[in-house]
Amino acid sequence: MIPIRPSAALLFILAPLLSFAAPTFKNTAVVKTIDLQGPITTETTTYTAQLIRLDPGESTATEFEVIVGNDEHMRAGWFEAREKKAGKLGDELAWRKGGKIEGSSAHSYIITLPIPLQIDSSITLTTTFVLTDSVTPKPATIAQNEDQYLLWKGDAGILSAYEMEIGRVKIKSPTPQILSYSEPPTAYTQSNPITKSGAVLTLGPYHSVPALTSTLSVAPFEVHYRFNDPVISVKELKRAVEVSHWGNNLNIEDKITLSNTGPNLKGHFSRIDYMRSKSQRKFPAQVLSDLTMRLPPKIQVPYVYDTIGNVSTTHFRHSVSSERYATKIRAASRLPVPHEKEESVLEMRPRYPIMGGWDYNFTIGWDQSLSESLRKTVDGQWVLGVGFLTALQGVQYESIQWDVILPEGARDISVELPFPTDTAPEKYTHTTYLDTLGRPAVRVIKERCTEQCAVPVYVKYTLPVQANLQKPLAVTVAALSFFVGAMALKRALPSDRHRGGVAIKEVKKQ
Structure with missing residues (x-):
């Protein structure tokens, strides 16, 4: 290199x-x-x-x-x-x-x-x-x-x-x-x-x-x-992957900071000139007006939002044939690929055209069936395969942070990376609602990436049976504790009717 x-x-x-x-x-x-x-x-x-x-x-x-x-x-x-x-x-x-x-x-x-x-x-x-x-x-x-x-x-x-x-x-x-x-x-x-x-x-x-x-x-x-295309860089991409065995769901969310690193705009942006070039189909080379993102097949309810709110100028095409995506997935033969020749495509127009020197922050996420990316080995170990990033053609990635949040109670965690990284994977605990001790998580950081890095990263872990019951038991105990506490509180405090009856008797005696 x-x-x-x-x-x-x-x-x-x-x-x-x-x-x-x-x-x-x-x-x-x-x-x-x-x-x-x-x-x-x-x-x-x-x-x-x-x-x-x-x-x-x-x-x-x-x-x-x-x-x-x-x-x-x-x-x-x-x-x-x-x-x-x-x-x-x-x-x-x-x-x-x-x-x-x-x-x-x-x-x-x-x-x-x-x-x-x-x-x-x-x-x-x-x-x-x-x-x-x-x-x-x-x-x-x-x-x-x-x-x-x-x-x-x-x-x-x-x-x-x-x-x-x-x-x-x-x-x-x-x-x-x-x-x-x-x-x-x-x-x-x-x-x-x-x-x-x-x-x-x-x-x-x-x-x-x-x-x-x-x-x-x-x-x-x-x-x-x-060069007749915008010069685009992703300054930072933070991917969070959340695994749910109970819901058979895999949630993936990317927070992306996009930058146009081409020549800076001289003077002010002219909306009139931009609309005129748009009507003539002669977009200036340095203007980024739309993005095309290749996503995994069989995903559900994709969403895109930025700092203002939901980005509605998107078009989602589900499961488009792609031999390129199939080749990468076939190479990862350790995972089942029921739809190996397909990928989903999300076309998005940013809220405003991105000129040279401008940045745009947005978040894209989706859900998909966990069974599409997870399998169990003969020794009882789970193997999860998730792409490292969202591929954007002709774009360089300056920094990638990839986090996977496993079910509570997962242990014996290991990560298989298809490329060298700057630092070793970091393990930490992620705590959210309904958690007791928190969920184990793994973080991978890599500098300088390209679209070729959109390959699966494999995470192996074991999940004991008692770990599957940990959350339902926690919810059950919390609910029972609430009702028992309410009953005890009701018995400990005199009711309004009882206090009223005592007062009436005292008045009659007088």
Whole structure:
């Protein structure tokens, strides 16, 4: 997860630290594709590698090493690796961080190969980094109807742990309106180091690049391009998941702080200009007028409100077919998926158009059947699978707080995360109405997320039979205590009729 062009001195340090690594591959072809998508950038690198050496006593290789720079490593919101066969990508491969290279800013990632490789065998692997905080608006302030331009700064070079025969880099802009870009050096090239064709910049091809040597010594590489969509970030998303075994209900509520991080609005907002552009179907690029949120299938009574009240400008479509959602759920085979090819879609128009530099706070929530996300294992343990966040396409998430509130009495709680987080899951007690000792809860916090993080998080716990009876018994005891107390109070205090009778007798005696 890192863009970097190491200097000669850095390479001198890296070489003795990494050259010992065995087995040794040779990258016969490397293609790096940088897809500029506004607030996020997707870097996909395809390695065609051949195993050329093994350590004595070893017959196969089981791991492949990827080297990235510190900038990519720090800005990465998602990383995955897959094998590519016949033009199709396979399942995700296991990987681990190899750690920071001592004496440098580079980082190592170790990918577990799908099958052990023998000498002279070849394999094609694809790695994907999804980076956040990739662009800045330039100019930083524009009028309401002006075009929006962004400046991307990043690593457009290829840094390989192994010798590379040939490699090239493609930078894809969402529009062909590219105002300017950096001029790369001619090292390792045999012709023009950069060409432009429409919305694509091609760097290279690069030939015979030594191991641990970047193809680009200019850092960072810059591209100034036009972007026709609003630049949206979620500053904070707080998700609360509440589990109810008695009601067979799963309630999910997200509190979202949305921000338009594009160019700030110059001057005042004009409602007249906005309505005119709306009637002409020519919305300014920097204006966010609607949102589309993908939600789980079979949800019930979704609701949206903001600081003023209910947001009625929404349209909910129940259980829309989605192979993308199905693929993620199928990967989590530990849970039953009765409607695996479906998802729900909620389209929302904010209370006001969100201009550059403006924020919007709102809350979205829904209920769904608990049986859709919960199952019981043979050893009596419950397994709950809930998505980590509400996916918004092309949006970066700065901070996510994910809380799950389990039934009172749950114990032996553990959390399985599909990605590394900044801190370990935190356990605490949540107390609400009708609780006695409080409900156990788990909190997960992660910085820098993308829509790819909308994958299930699994929580395992046990719930004894007596825990299921704890709340009904508490309600019963409370009700009985109330009635017994009322009866005792009535007997202890004389009634008005009794006090009146005594007074009448005293008057007659007089």
